[in-house]
Amino acid sequence: MQITYEPIGIITSPHKQMEGIPIQSRGATGIRGSITIYPPFLEGLQDLEGFSHLILIYHFHLSEGYELQPTPFLDTKPHGVFATRAPRRPNPIGFSIVRLIRIREHVLEIENVDILDGTPLLDIKPYVPQFDIVGVERSGWLENKGENIGEIRSDRRFQSKKD
Amino acid sequence: MQITYEPIGIITSPHKQMEGIPIQSRGATGIRGSITIYPPFLEGLQDLEGFSHLILIYHFHLSEGYELQPTPFLDTKPHGVFATRAPRRPNPIGFSIVRLIRIREHVLEIENVDILDGTPLLDIKPYVPQFDIVGVERSGWLENKGENIGEIRSDRRFQSKKD
Numbered sequence: 001m002q003i004t005y006e007p008i009g010i011i012t013s014p015h016k017q018m019e020g021i022p023i024q025s026r027g028a029t030g031i032r033g034s035i036t037i038y039p040p041f042l043e044g045l046q047d048l049e050g051f052s053h054l055i056l057i058y059h060f061h062l063s064e065g066y067e068l069q070p071t072p073f074l075d076t077k078p079h080g081v082f083a084t085r086a087p088r089r090p091n092p093i094g095f096s097i098v099r100l101i102r103i104r105e106h107v108l109e110i111e112n113v114d115i116l117d118g119t120p121l122l123d124i125k126p127y128v129p130q131f132d133i134v135g136v137e138r139s140g141w142l143e144n145k146g147e148n149i150g151e152i153r154s155d156r157r158f159q160s161k162k163d
Numbered sequence: 164m165q166i167t168y169e170p171i172g173i174i175t176s177p178h179k180q181m182e183g184i185p186i187q188s189r190g191a192t193g194i195r196g197s198i199t200i201y202p203p204f205l206e207g208l209q210d211l212e213g214f215s216h217l218i219l220i221y222h223f224h225l226s227e228g229y230e231l232q233p234t235p236f237l238d239t240k241p242h243g244v245f246a247t248r249a250p251r252r253p254n255p256i257g258f259s260i261v262r263l264i265r266i267r268e269h270v271l272e273i274e275n276v277d278i279l280d281g282t283p284l285l286d287i288k289p290y291v292p293q294f295d296i297v298g299v300e301r302s303g304w305l306e307n308k309g310e311n312i313g314e315i316r317s318d319r320r321f322q323s324k325k326d
Binding site for chain 1: 206210258289304
């Protein structure tokens with residue numbers, strides 16, 4: 001079974017290569033970028049500006065192949081890929097929560113951007129505290145990790161040959 | 164540009180049709196289901212059981228076409244589709260946060276399931292409080308909505324002809 005999507009827009013950011021990107025939006029505080037929405041989808045932006053934060057679902061376009069047990073940036077040991085946010089996944093789908101600054105026609109100005117420049121955007125959903133803030137009992141190998149996330153950057157480990 | 168994915172597994176749930184499904188995981192507290200992961204991806208589950216909550220990214224397989232300004236279940240007025248969680252989207256990608264009860268070989272038992280039975284699963288990511296809990300300034304038309312979410316169910320409005 002094959003599932004086919006087409007981008008609804010494209011993400012522009014200061015991150016021009018896979019090396020040196022902040023880890024998660026949390027590590028990208030204040031870094032600005034933008035989204036250009038393609039004309040057929042413009043009407044879908046109605047009322048979006050009411051939300052301060054957006055969930056972006058996008059395609060890791062430079063990711064090639066996948067590794068089932070990668071060593072993620074925040075650890076020195078391998079973990080199952082589904083227990084990580086690593087980009088080389090069986091379906092290279094990225095997920096980020098960004099802050100929406102403003103919308104000008106077909107351009108969304110965003111902040112806290114941990115996404116590569118030129119990334120094809122698949123979907124936008126509003127980030128809604130009553131749906132998306134969940135109390136957890138445990139957070140596995142990531143427990144107590146990421147306190148210094150603002151200082152960590154990606155390295156070449158998930159680099160594709162094209163990049 | 165076309166982007167093609169293949170399911171990594173399939174979701175089983177008590178929700179057999181699009182009508183009567185709880186709204187968001189938050190409205191589905193205690194409802195159980197399971198995920199069957201396909202054999203090529205089993206190694207990717209390593210260490211996942213350490214996390215109590217998972218982000219599921221899946222394909223709304225019964226959704227046909229899309230509406231750019233639907234009237235969502237939680238309101239009586241239309242909104243831009245990207246400001247809603249409605250299933251009939253340009254790319255019908257679903258996103259739910261579920262509780263992981265246990266993993267037995269290739270089967271994940273999950274709870275708080277607002278997903279249709281037979282849904283193809285595209286990706287699993289760990290829900291990580293330090294990445295995924297974000298303080299918002301505003302949440303648009305959903306502000307103060309959803310307090311009675313446990314009592315609301317989907318109706319036929321996003322029903323496809325096949326369903």
